[in-house]
Amino acid sequence: MSEIIQRIRTSLVGLKVPRSLEALDHTMRCLERGEMTAIEAIDILLAHEHGNRESRRFSVGIKTSRLVPMKLIEGFDCSFQPSLDRSQILALAQFDFVERGDMVHLLGPPRTGNSHLATALGVEAVRAGKRVYRASLAEVIDTLARAERDGRLPRNCASSTATAS
Structure with missing residues (x-):
């Protein structure tokens, strides 16, 4: 069995999946104790790696997008700006306009939340896998x-x- 484990380790290193490699020993112990099935073990190893890659992708996307300080849609106070409809803001965060090739312009006087919304939409776009540059x-x-x-x-x-x- 240890020869197989070593081949798995070598493969994980070759595939550049370090989080799966880190989780391998614990996952194997759980398998040996019958605490999970083989398919659950595969799922756990893949989930570790996927989570790590998503986290890195998001961090790099935020850094290259210039979306600092980072603002979130949840942090926007719609009562402060009653002329905005929260459902419209949430609809923008679905990015249908991007798929259609449309643009959205956020215009208004200073201190009305334009920058907060633009940044928050950018953060959501990065989270959704879009390239963003503010x-x-x-x-x-x-x-x-x-x-x-x-x-x-x-x-x-x-x-x-x-x-x-």
């Missing part, structure tokens, strides 16, 4: 003006409007 309108205009001066405008526009699922 920039102010001034930053977008500056970037496009520089690209035009440098003769890179078509390429910049293509990368700025690329959609990912």
